[in-house]
Each structure stands twice: as structure tokens, then as C-alpha cells.
Amino acid sequence: MEALITTNPDPILWVKNAVCGLGPYRTDLVETYWQWEQDPGLLVGYGRQAPESLEARTEGMAAQQLGSNIRFSIYDLTNHEKPVLAGVSTLLPDDSVRTAEFEIMLAPEARGRGLGATATKLTLDYAFHVSNLRMVWLKVLAPNKPAVRAYEGAGFRHAGVLRESGYWLGQVCDEVYMDALARDFDGPSAITPVPNLPTHP
Ligand SMILES: CC(C)(COP(=O)(O)OP(=O)(O)OC[C@H]1O[C@@H](n2cnc3c(N)ncnc32)[C@H](O)[C@@H]1OP(=O)(O)O)[C@@H](O)C(=O)NCCC(=O)NCCS
Structure with a gap:
């Protein structure tokens, strides 16, 4: 198995549970993200057809960091010694209707x-x-069954099918739409509010 990527010092984790944590999407990690993205399995999974140069990715990263999308580095916390960088998740919001498109990739x-x-x-x-x-x-x-299963496990529901809109390993295939509503979130939530400060007499 390939060596897992560790970061030093301990990365910032904004939210976490026993298995994983979410922290900032980091410009200094662009080469690591780029390496993951060129994996042929990931290109197939995302419906992309050609690798991207590191130069183009670095320019794209600069634009991403200035945009309004919500991006996280994902850390694996099952290695109890230190968080291990494991992937990226993204929310692409449409502020006018308070919805967002979701994307995720994990390191191979x-x-x-x-x-x-x-x-x-x-x-x-x-x-x-x-x-x-x-x-x-x-x-x-x-055909991206691990992705569909993972999304179902996280609470996404099937919302419809776009017929013959994509390619999978050279063959035409359907795309599946899935949605998750805030009111259906079944917890537990990892978000904890700042505790109330003691009140002065
Ligand atoms: C998609 C991705 C995020 C899923 O994460 P993951 O940690 O690998 O998935 P999990 O280990 O949670 O497995 C998900 C489920 O798929 C199942 N699964 C795995 N391979 C499968 C296969 N070939 N057929 C059917 N089910 C499969 C697993 O058994 C598991 O099911 P379970 O929850 O019922 O046990 C990850 O594989 C990834 O980053 N892939 C590359 C990028 C990509 O395709 N992103 C999605 C673009 S839309």
C-alpha cells in the first residue's frame, strides 16, 4: 500500500467525529490534490477525459480560493497518532435559493x-x-456504485435519472441525481455552539 500523506504540524480541524474531520482547503496542498485528481479512476468517476497540468491546476486553485464555494480538506482520524489528509469535499452554493451542489474525492x-x-x-x-x-x-x-452507496449512507435520496448523459469506461451511461434536505438530517450533529459565557451579577 502507498504511504499515506501526513501533514505537519497538526492541521486545523473545524468539525470532526470519531472517523474523520473537515479543515481548510489549502493552497500549499495543491500538488497533492492535483496528484489525486489525475488518478484515472477519479477521472472516470468525475466524467473527465484528460489530465490537467499542474500549472493550470495552480491557477485554478487561486481562483477557487477567492470564490464563494465552500471547500474542505478531509482528514482520516482513525489513525490515532495524527490526522491523515484523505480527500476534499466541496459545496457549490446557489445563494438565491439556499441550495448547493456537492462533490467529493478521496485519495486512492x-x-x-x-x-x-x-x-x-x-x-x-x-x-x-x-x-x-x-x-x-x-x-x-x-455505474459509480461506491459513490452512490456512500451518498445513500450519508442520507442522500435518489431524485431522478438523466438518461445517457455520461460516459463510463468508454460506454454511454445514465447520471443519477440525489438530494438531501436539512429537515431530514438524522444526526447526531458534530456542530457545537460556543458555550454561553457566565453572566455577571
Ligand atoms: C466515491 C468515494 C467518495 C466513496 O468513498 P469510499 O470511502 O471509497 O466509499 P465507502 O468505503 O464508504 O464505500 C461505499 C459503499 O460502496 C460499496 N461498494 C464499493 N465498491 C462497490 C462496487 N463495485 N459495487 C457496489 N458497491 C460497492 C461499499 O461496500 C460501501 O457500501 P456499504 O456502505 O453498504 O458498506 C470514493 O471512492 C472516491 O473518492 N472515489 C473517486 C472520486 C469519485 O468517484 N467521486 C464521486 C464523483 S460523483
């Missing part, structure tokens, strides 16, 4: 252990209880 070595479902649920938790979004949706290629 972080997949297949249940992290995807847990990180997706933690991102929904943030979306509903910090960003005050009322609905989050996503689009996934129908």
Missing part, C-alpha cells in the same frame, strides 16, 4: 473503508448547521 489509498459516507455526512452537517443551506444535491454517473 483512503477509499473503500467507509470514509466517503462519513465525510459526506459531516459535510452535510456543516451545510445545514453552519451554512444554513436547506437542500444539497449531487449528480453521479450511475
Whole structure:
């Protein structure tokens, strides 16, 4: 197995549970994110057809950091010694209707252990209880079964099918729409409010 990527010093974690945490999307990690994104399995999963240069990705990152999208680095917390960088999740909000599109990618070595479902649920938790979004949706290629299962496990429901709109390993395939409503979030929430300060007499 490839060595997992560790970051030093301890990264900032804004929200976490026993399995994973979400922290800032970081410009200094652009080369790591870029390496994950060029993995052919990920290109197929995202419906992309060609690798991107590091130069173009670095310019894109600068634009991303100035935009209004909500991006997180995902950390695996199951290694009890220190958080291990494991992926990225993103919310692309439409402020006029308080909804957002959801995207996620995990490092190849972080997949297949249940992290995807847990990180997706933690991102929904943030979306509903910090960003005050009322609905989050996503689009996934129908043959991407691990992704569909992970999204179902996080609380997304099937909302419809876009027929023959994508490609999977060279074959035409459908895309599945899924949605999650804030009112259906079944907790527990990892968001804790700042405790009340003692009142002075
Ligand atoms: C999609 C992704 C986030 C899922 O995360 P993950 O941690 O690997 O997924 P999990 O380990 O939580 O597994 C999800 C489920 O899929 C199931 N699964 C895995 N491979 C499967 C297959 N070939 N067929 C059917 N189910 C499969 C697992 O058993 C698990 O089911 P369970 O929850 O009922 O046990 C991750 O694989 C990833 O980053 N993939 C590359 C990028 C990508 O495709 N992103 C999605 C774009 S829309």
C-alpha cells in the first residue's frame, strides 16, 4: 500500500467525529490534490477525459480560493497518532435559493473503508448547521456504485435519472441525481455552539 500523506504540524480541524474531520482547503496542498485528481479512476468517476497540468491546476486553485464555494480538506482520524489528509469535499452554493451542489474525492489509498459516507455526512452537517443551506444535491454517473452507496449512507435520496448523459469506461451511461434536505438530517450533529459565557451579577 502507498504511504499515506501526513501533514505537519497538526492541521486545523473545524468539525470532526470519531472517523474523520473537515479543515481548510489549502493552497500549499495543491500538488497533492492535483496528484489525486489525475488518478484515472477519479477521472472516470468525475466524467473527465484528460489530465490537467499542474500549472493550470495552480491557477485554478487561486481562483477557487477567492470564490464563494465552500471547500474542505478531509482528514482520516482513525489513525490515532495524527490526522491523515484523505480527500476534499466541496459545496457549490446557489445563494438565491439556499441550495448547493456537492462533490467529493478521496485519495486512492483512503477509499473503500467507509470514509466517503462519513465525510459526506459531516459535510452535510456543516451545510445545514453552519451554512444554513436547506437542500444539497449531487449528480453521479450511475455505474459509480461506491459513490452512490456512500451518498445513500450519508442520507442522500435518489431524485431522478438523466438518461445517457455520461460516459463510463468508454460506454454511454445514465447520471443519477440525489438530494438531501436539512429537515431530514438524522444526526447526531458534530456542530457545537460556543458555550454561553457566565453572566455577571
Ligand atoms: C466515491 C468515494 C467518495 C466513496 O468513498 P469510499 O470511502 O471509497 O466509499 P465507502 O468505503 O464508504 O464505500 C461505499 C459503499 O460502496 C460499496 N461498494 C464499493 N465498491 C462497490 C462496487 N463495485 N459495487 C457496489 N458497491 C460497492 C461499499 O461496500 C460501501 O457500501 P456499504 O456502505 O453498504 O458498506 C470514493 O471512492 C472516491 O473518492 N472515489 C473517486 C472520486 C469519485 O468517484 N467521486 C464521486 C464523483 S460523483
